[in-house]
Amino acid sequence: MTRERALEQEMVAVCQALYRRQLLAATDGNVSARSGNNLITTPSGANKGFIREADLITVDLDGRVLTGTGQPTTELLLHLEVYRTRPDAGAVIHAHPPIATAFTVAGVSLAEAVLPEVVLTLGAIPTAPYATTGTPAMAAAVRDLLPYYDAILLEQHGALTVGRDLWDAYNKMEKVEHAALTVWLARQLGQARTLPDAEVVKLTRLGIDKGYRPPLATES
Numbered sequence: 001m002t003r004e005r006a007l008e009q010e011m012v013a014v015c016q017a018l019y020r021r022q023l024l025a026a027t028d029g030n031v032s033a034r035s036g037n038n039l040i041t042t043p044s045g046a047n048k049g050f051i052r053e054a055d056l057i058t059v060d061l062d063g064r065v066l067t068g069t070g071q072p073t074t075e076l077l078l079h080l081e082v083y084r085t086r087p088d089a090g091a092v093i094h095a096h097p098p099i100a101t102a103f104t105v106a107g108v109s110l111a112e113a114v115l116p117e118v119v120l121t122l123g124a125i126p127t128a129p130y131a132t133t134g135t136p137a138m139a140a141a142v143r144d145l146l147p148y149y150d151a152i153l154l155e156q157h158g159a160l161t162v163g164r165d166l167w168d169a170y171n172k173m174e175k176v177e178h179a180a181l182t183v184w185l186a187r188q189l190g191q192a193r194t195l196p197d198a199e200v201v202k203l204t205r206l207g208i209d210k211g212y213r214p215p216l217a218t219e220s
């Protein structure tokens, strides 16, 4: 099996997992992965739960379609922005995890240091300002955060994760939604207590030492 074929199979499996886990619904969301000097992406308007390898589209890093019959994802500009900014990115997922997205709709930040595992692996989960979906403004909205964060919420819209490969990006999306669920439950029980500053510093250093954070984050 060629490497590209294996990547296509992996992308279908990741799309199905996102759908089963209800991290997106209907035709929401989009997934891409680096394949040599090009990208494989999901097509526009497809339900990710039922996508097939034949539906996937190959584009170059300028967004030109190389193979595939449909149109590439409408959020292609957002994906291209990630690959241009982050040479370490092997895969990108944009989904609509409902609880994490609800935080942005309610105007409640998920960036506070509440859960050690999130501080260790993601640093924080910041929210990028609102921008119209599918426009260059969406790519611009995440530009300043991308060098430092692998998981970013999109205000009143959804979430974006960057991974070294497809399953890494998937795991980060699942982690974002699980963190949101835990913080939401804690708030219902009374409060979501933040970790002490010294512990946040310790976890952040540990995360950088273990290589969990993006290359630029290690320079801060």
Ligand SMILES: [Zn+2]
Pocket (backbone or CB within 6 Å): 028, 029, 094, 095, 096, 133, 157, 158
């Ligand atoms: Zn979206």
